[in-house]
Amino acid sequence: xxxxxxxxxxxxxxxxxxxxxxxxxxxxxxxxxxxxxxxxxxxxxxxxxxxxxxxxxxxxxxxxxxxxxxxxxxxxxxxxxxxxxxxxxxxxxxxxxxxxxxxxxxxxxxxxxxxxxxxxxxxxxxxxxxxxxxxxxxxxxxxxxxxxxxxxxxxxxxxxxx
Numbered sequence: 001x002x003x004x005x006x007x008x009x010x011x012x013x014x015x016x017x018x019x020x021x022x023x024x025x026x027x028x029x030x031x032x033x034x035x036x037x038x039x040x041x042x043x044x045x046x047x048x049x050x051x052x053x054x055x056x057x058x059x060x061x062x063x064x065x066x067x068x069x070x071x072x073x074x075x076x077x078x079x080x081x082x083x084x085x086x087x088x089x090x091x092x093x094x095x096x097x098x099x100x101x102x103x104x105x106x107x108x109x110x111x112x113x114x115x116x117x118x119x120x121x122x123x124x125x126x127x128x129x130x131x132x133x134x135x136x137x138x139x140x141x142x143x144x145x146x147x148x149x150x151x152x153x154x155x156x157x158x159x160x161x162x
Contacts, residue, residue: 003106005113008058008072010051015060019070020047022096025131027153045080046094055091057118061101061110069097069106071114073126084129084156086148091118093128095136107136111143119161127158 008016017038024043026032037043050056050072058072073091076082082092093114097106118126128145130137132153145157 003061003063003068003109005059005061005110007117008050008060008070010049012058012060012067012070013047013050015067016047016050016058016070016072019096020094022098023094025134025136027131027133041080042083045076046074046082050074057091057114057121057123059110059114059117061097061106063101068101069095069110071095071107071110073114073118073123082129083154084127086125086127086156086158090158091123091126093126107139108143111139115143115159115161123161125158125160127156129154129156131155 020043021035021038024033024037050058053074055073055075058070060067061069071093073093075088075091076085077088084092095107095111128140130140132150132155137155140157143159145159147155148158149156
């Protein structure tokens, strides 16, 4: 299924907030989170004021005129790291698709487009955090991410860009 993809902007704040919620993996033995988890500063900094910080880059995918997914990166500091933080120069990836658009190859399509956009900006690598049970882990491996750290159930992965 081909997507229409455009750059994310400050105007996409509410959708990126929704996609951040969708990106939170819920382990099978855990109760689902309520939306109040988005108020946690360690989660909120993934989407808050997107587009206002240097290095904020993202894409939003549409099925017709309806947004169905997003992939974006932000740089974090050592004082306020992301879950997959590697260093202050390496942007951290967040990606999510609406449940109705998962497992159709759209995540790979969206990520490939984001990799190209980031490489054109001179970004040399990006990182992410994924739960060790998340099915997305296989996608990340397939797209060239390698595991560089593991803490509890969280796996930090890194991908070099051409």
